[in-house]
Amino acid sequence: MKNTILKLSVIFIIIIGIFSSFKNKPNPNCSKILELPSLDGVFINDVYFCETETEGAYYYSKIETSVCSDTLCRIVNLKVYWDLAGNLKKFDTIPGKQLTKNDHINFTSEDYSKLLKTLKDNYSVIGKKHVGAFIEKDKFRKSDKIDGVSGATKRTIKEEAVEGALYSTHTLWKLINGTIKKQLKEYTNSNYSEKFKLQLLNSENGNTNLFALQKLKDDDYVEQFDLILKIMKKKHSLVNFYISKALPQSIFKDEISKQKLKNVWSFLDENSKSVLIENLN
Amino acid sequence: MTEKNKCLKPIITLLSILLFGFQLYSQEFLIETENFSNKGGWVVDPQFVEQMGSPYLMAHGIGKPVKNAKTIIKIKEKGNYHLWVRTINWAPGNWEAPGKFKLKIEKKTFPKVLGTNKNWNWEYVGQYNFNKKEAQIELLDLTGFNGRCDAIYFSTKNIAPPNKKNELKKWRNKMLQQTKSPNKTENFDLVIVGGGIAGCAAAISAAEKGLKVALIHDRPVLGGNASGEIRVHTEGIYGYFERILKMIDTDHYPNGSPEAYDDDEKRMKNMISYKNIHLYLNWRAYDAVSINNTVQYVDAKHTSTSERIRFKAPLFVDSTGDGWIGFWTGAKFMYGRESKSTFNEGWETHGELWSPEKADNFVMGSSVLWRSKKLETVTSFPKVPWAIEVAKDYAAVNGEWQWEFSRNDLSQIDDAEQIRDHMLKAIFGSFYNEKQKIGNEKLALKWVSSLVGKRESRRLIGDYIYTLNDVKNQVDFKDAVVLEKRSVDVHYQQNLNNPEKPNFLSEALFFRTSGYKLPYRSLYSKNINNLFMAGRDFSCSHIGLGGPRVMLTTGQMGAAVGYAASICKKYKTTPRAVYQKHLNEYMKLVLSSSNQSQNN
């Protein structure tokens, strides 16, 4: 019985998939750059590179994907926007195609915020494993095979997935943070420009800053020092630790720059401080 | 000399005589607390000897005051003595010190509350008039939260002892009348230091080949991180050494489970069945000397009696995890995360979290495992303001492998006590938060390890440095003695990526692989001629350690090294020569390991 339902829903999805190839085109500032197949290969979603006055450059796709549990599959639609570093910027729902939990209750605005936060987290536990691993059948389940994977506890998952939408969260995370990320970064790299650089450095997302920081030469650090200080104030430890190690010696020879660094001291974590302190004294 | 000075001279002489006379007359003595005959509920902590100077007694009562530690002291000269204890407030701040205790002599309990120093130092206790030649002295724990006492000093003079590291060391030796070298020397074919799974496996394979082996281990039980004291289950595969490793491995219990005790028992039973393994439990190596790049001896001290022995042998194994024998004898070593270009180990997907552009000291951290349990009756847990500073509002019922702490400015060796204490604060604070939840009235802290379990520190450099590329390329070394299949995983602190996360939790990154092999050349020192290493201090890069650091793999290293030692003995040669001149014979021995039976 379970199998029949599953088969039927897959057939239904394939039919929908065929029809879905006639999709709306996004705004005229966008050009198609690649295709993003859904995880089961049923849907092929076009991915666009877009650039507007207000938003700057970004990537966009109106994605359609099947979300399957052990017994059932259904379709989820979402408009997804990535930044130039391949990190999720935001998503929009499609009118009439709201996301649901427990298969029938519409997401609340808190649910959408929680989903966005999880989908934006490159290292969310939800993306790590097969979704079945998050459903604790035995409360005292033994830890997993390898050091470092003793299994995300139900509790951890509760923090990251909207209750009743575990499968959707998992599928969307995989799709949005999967191989597409690498492809988008490659596209950015091959079209890299001063404009891109500034947009990346001005992003609110620390990992996006890091993408650009890693391309900076010593002279760029000096030239963009004020922007770098602004990034440091965002308290992203990984980024600040990277900057602390990357700052060229010329910064530490300049008293004004040294003072500016001291001014952002309270925004820094111990790791970054430990690197800077050697140069500041 | 001026006229005025001439007048002063007799006065100075008189003063000197008086002072000298007084000095001769003054009495002083030092009691090391680890020497107490009855330790009550206090535990001996020998983990930080190299940093703070000595094993010490600690009241690890997880929130409940422990039973008094007691001993009888002998007094040479009766009289009035000033008393100091060497102690530390391990969580200083705007709250009362967590680890408070008092001192009692005979019937007198001194009012002074001890354990309030910010750093390890002497605290003045008061005066006591000894009118008998013997007296009972006691440590009274007041809190159950890890009060510490290193030593007690008695003096008829009111002058506090020195506290600077080197000065204190000299002074301590003088007070305890310790000669420069131990009076007792023992000779072996092979001396192994560190009785983790690696050290145990090395002892077995060498003993099976007829070597007289000393295994020096600073704990009462064998197994290192796999012991019932730390409770990490063994992971990895058995490689060529299934028979040996099955004698010392663990079941696949959840980390932190008391099931670890059964495996301790099994391990011990098997280890003592080898007559030519001489076990030195509760002995900590504190020095080793090399001449012409050859280790001459290792000196070790009993962690409770302070007795000392010099261990001599033609060959040594460093399986201390921290690479102490290598460090003391001048073996080349690495510490930290190499830059991604050093060994070409970058992985774009995980960027800086995996392998940094510029080298740093952000190695994988150390852990303290713990667990709680619901009891039949309601139970209380005290307020722990000094722990909330670290735990913040995080709440938990137990601590698995992710409870890990590393920071770029903290050395996993030199700052290990601070790291352990950070984890204790994280645990007590998180449990306190959990306990406040409705429904948790019967929840009790059941077990918190007092030992810090480490993952990474010094890696001694061998003839071959094992890296990620050997995993990726599945290099088929002709001296491949260790086999592994598990993913390469390295850890990072969760708060690096997400400031909302507590700073005591880590996450793992996995590089999946179908299998890889490790060469024998990574298991002996490049520049110390007779030193093997087995365990997490083997020759590898930071990322190279990611896969093989688990304990069945380190156990394989140990077993491989024990066999190599037998070849060294047979040909009176060095570990390197085993590779250069006797590789065929050695590999045959390794490959036939599973078929061999005990030979002692």
Ligand SMILES: Cc1cc2nc3c(=O)[nH]c(=O)nc-3n(C[C@H](O)[C@H](O)[C@H](O)COP(=O)(O)OP(=O)(O)OC[C@H]3O[C@@H](n4cnc5c(N)ncnc54)[C@H](O)[C@@H]3O)c2cc1C
């Ligand atoms: C929380 C945690 C979870 C982990 N998870 C796993 C897992 O699931 N499975 C797994 O296999 N591995 C796991 N690991 C990794 C593994 O435990 C270590 O890498 C491994 O213990 C290293 O083995 P070793 O023999 O080199 O060191 P250890 O196990 O540390 O043994 C060395 C021993 O030497 C003793 N010693 C040190 N110095 C001296 C001295 N001077 N004199 C005398 N004795 C000394 C120490 O007391 C220590 O017990 C984990 C580690 C931690 C901390």
